[in-house]
Amino acid sequence: MSDDEIPVPAQTAAEPSGVDLARVALRAAKEQARARGAAAQQKKQARRGGLRSGARADGRDPLPLGAAINRLITERGWEAPAAVGGVMGRWPQLVGDDIALHCEPQKYDEEACVLTVQCDSTAWATQLRLLAPTLVARLNADLGHGTVKVIKVLAPAGPPRSYGRLRAPGSRGPGDTYG
DSSP states (O other), X not given: OOTTOOOOOSSOOSSOOTHHHHHHHHXXXXXXXXXXXHHHHHHHHHHHTSOOOOSSOOTTSOOXXXXXXXXXXXXXXXXXXXXXHHHHHTHHHHHOHHHHHHEEEEXXXXXXXXXXXXXXXXXXXXXXXXXXXXXXXXHHHXXXXXXOOXXXXXXXXXXXXXXXTTOOTTOOOSOOOOO
């Protein structure tokens, strides 16, 4: 039995006496000593300029920049957006130079797991639609399973509409045959 444990007698008296009184006094003295020791330790650390790191690594030690950024991304739950941002930067390596020259990623919808891609012609848009299952598999292998479920292909952007005298009413102007 340790000093902190006090056996409870079968009959409790109204006033502790003898050995019980000494144990209660000893316990109170130990608690006061612990409190004084903790307060003295805090005063000593405050005089030295606060908490200091010891010889071993702990949470207060400085981190390399890459480790600090990875820790921040993990703490905030930004793994998927950061990975998709990496895809935007590495698009030519992931899909190949031919596709990257004619198709460009525009945005990523995290809730729906949809990657939106803009193509410069209908031929490349059709080609990308045919390659979409392969690209989804390649992107998920790189980013993690289920990160991209669908690749949405946008129509090529035509020239802005011009309004003027030589315009037929109701016409949509020059445009691609994207369908």
